Amino acid sequence: MTMFRIVPVILLQVFVSVSVLCHSAYAQAKKSNAGKGTAINTAAIRQMAYADSLRLVDTYKDLHQNPELGFMEVRTSGIIAKELQSLGFQVIIGIGKTGVVGILKNGDGPTVMYRADMDCNSVKEITGLPYASTKTMKKEDGTETPVMHACGHDAHVTWMLGVARIMLSMKDQWKGTLVFLGQPAEEPLTGARAMVADNMYDKGVPVPDYLFALHTWPIPTGTIENGPGVRFSGSDQLDVTFFGIGGHGSRPEVAKDPVVMACAAVMQYQTIISRGIAAQDAAVLTVGAIHAGVDNNVIPSSAVVKLNLRWFNEKTRNVLLDGIMRINEGIAVSNGLAADAYPKITMKGNVNPLVNDTALTAKVNAALKGVLSPAGIDTEKPSSMGSEDFQHLIKPGQKTVYNYIRVGTAHPDLYAKAIAEGKLAPYFNHNGNYQVDLSAIPLGTVIGATGLMALFKQ
Numbered sequence: 319m320t321m322f323r324i325v326p327v328i329l330l331q332v333f334v335s336v337s338v339l340c341h342s343a344y345a346q347a348k349k350s351n352a353g354k355g356t357a358i359n360t361a362a363i364r365q366m367a368y369a370d371s372l373r374l375v376d377t378y379k380d381l382h383q384n385p386e387l388g389f390m391e392v393r394t395s396g397i398i399a400k401e402l403q404s405l406g407f408q409v410i411i412g413i414g415k416t417g418v419v420g421i422l423k424n425g426d427g428p429t430v431m432y433r434a435d436m437d438c439n440s441v442k443e444i445t446g447l448p449y450a451s452t453k454t455m456k457k458e459d460g461t462e463t464p465v466m467h468a469c470g471h472d473a474h475v476t477w478m479l480g481v482a483r484i485m486l487s488m489k490d491q492w493k494g495t496l497v498f499l500g501q502p503a504e505e506p507l508t509g510a511r512a513m514v515a516d517n518m519y520d521k522g523v524p525v526p527d528y529l530f531a532l533h534t535w536p537i538p539t540g541t542i543e544n545g546p547g548v549r550f551s552g553s554d555q556l557d558v559t560f561f562g563i564g565g566h567g568s569r570p571e572v573a574k575d576p577v578v579m580a581c582a583a584v585m586q587y588q589t590i591i592s593r594g595i596a597a598q599d600a601a602v603l604t605v606g607a608i609h610a611g612v613d614n615n616v617i618p619s620s621a622v623v624k625l626n627l628r629w630f631n632e633k634t635r636n637v638l639l640d641g642i643m644r645i646n647e648g649i650a651v652s653n654g655l656a657a658d659a660y661p662k663i664t665m666k667g668n669v670n671p672l673v674n675d676t677a678l679t680a681k682v683n684a685a686l687k688g689v690l691s692p693a694g695i696d697t698e699k700p701s702s703m704g705s706e707d708f709q710h711l712i713k714p715g716q717k718t719v720y721n722y723i724r725v726g727t728a729h730p731d732l733y734a735k736a737i738a739e740g741k742l743a744p745y746f747n748h749n750g751n752y753q754v755d756l757s758a759i760p761l762g763t764v765i766g767a768t769g770l771m772a773l774f775k776q
């Protein structure tokens with residue numbers, strides 16, 4: 319599908335070295351913007367991003383065809399490290415396994431960290447695009463799974479590499495320390511903490527005053543959602559293992575069936591929110607997987623239930639966790655299990671709600687009015703039950719504030735068609751048909767660079 323709508327002419331013109339083009343685009347735009355004081359030179363940003371389009375789209379397609387699961391982003395982080403190194407950034411690799419950081423010190427000013435997550439999903443791509451992923455990967459448990467960038471993290475990395483060149487070319491327009499960060503394993507919500515736990519702030523990574531990130535979203539290209547306050551819920555991932563006594567399928571009376579226990583638990587869990595949490599208070603409890611047994615006629619000795627929780631405050635989180643524990647114990651009691659065979663809870667990942675700083679968000683939005691139509695900047699969207707671990711890049715005890723933008727990456731025609739058909743969007747993150755409109759590649763780069771420039775303005 320051809321998706322370029324905004325800059326076909328510029329794309330046809332890109333036959334010479336991108337760096338030369340970037341430089342001349344900047345020089346030209348700088349001239350045309352002369353005398354405009356300290357305002358962000360969005361004309362220069364725009365020209366450089368679009369002059370870099372072919373390279374960026376190639377990078378995007380390459381990343382899209384080579385997705386890597388969390389903590390396995392060796393190729394992706396290598397691409398980031400190589401590019402930032404070639405631009406003269408101080409690069410640190412291998413933080414939290416595959417995390418990578420590039421640092422550019424440019425005088426006195428704030429320290430701003432720009433984050434791109436790198437991992438993909440265990441999803442089979444069904445877009446039919448010529449650059450669709452056909453890859454499979456071995457998961458940690460040894461199982462082979464199809465993999466795909468179904469959350470747009472390939473676009474995040476591409477944007478960051480585009481933004482890096484622009485920020486370097488415009489070094490005379492900002493002062494401070496710029497940190498680009500390629501984060502592993504956002505999907506399991508553990509990668510940000512892994513980088514902090516690997517002592518990145520003691521290994522030379524400057525502690526940021528401001529954190530900044532963009533995420534693809536299935537709203538039209540040219541629009542963003544960037545409201546202040548709570549944007550994403552907090553989340554927990556946990557496994558509950560029910561222990562029974564295995565046996566022959568014909569003799570349940572001498573066994574204790576963990577499959578029945580797990581099924582009872584799944585149904586009872588659903589009453590925690592409906593009966594235990596006020597209707598005004600939002601929460602989600604999803605069981606995403608139940609693993610038990612192999613054969614038709616064998617009662618297994620254990621069953622694992624995999625849960626995902628979403629909440630906006632600690633009180634609600636505690637109601638969910640307490641409820642799960644009580645239900646587990648109730649099932650153990652009703653099945654006559656000994657205390658040492660009570661179900662076991664394994665906490666696997668946890669993130670707090672994502673809360674955009676009000677002043678910072680307003681500052682970024684004001685700057686983005688120079689590159690997007692005001693109607694394209696939505697600050698009113700209610701918070702979502704999605705979750706992020708980006709905010710856990712903050713060093714514990716630090717008062718770093720942040721802005722996190724959802725950037726429209728759905729082709730406007732596909733979006734309009736979906737709305738006309740009564741759908742909410744043409745596709746959603748984590749689906750095999752998720753797509754990033756290629757014209758959002760240069761535009762996202764413009765949004766990223768403009769937002770960063772705004773954060774460096776005092």
Ligand SMILES: [Zn+2]
Nearest residue numbers: 469505747748
């Ligand atoms: Zn995702």
Ligand SMILES: [Zn+2]
Nearest residue numbers: 469470471504
């Ligand atoms: Zn994502």
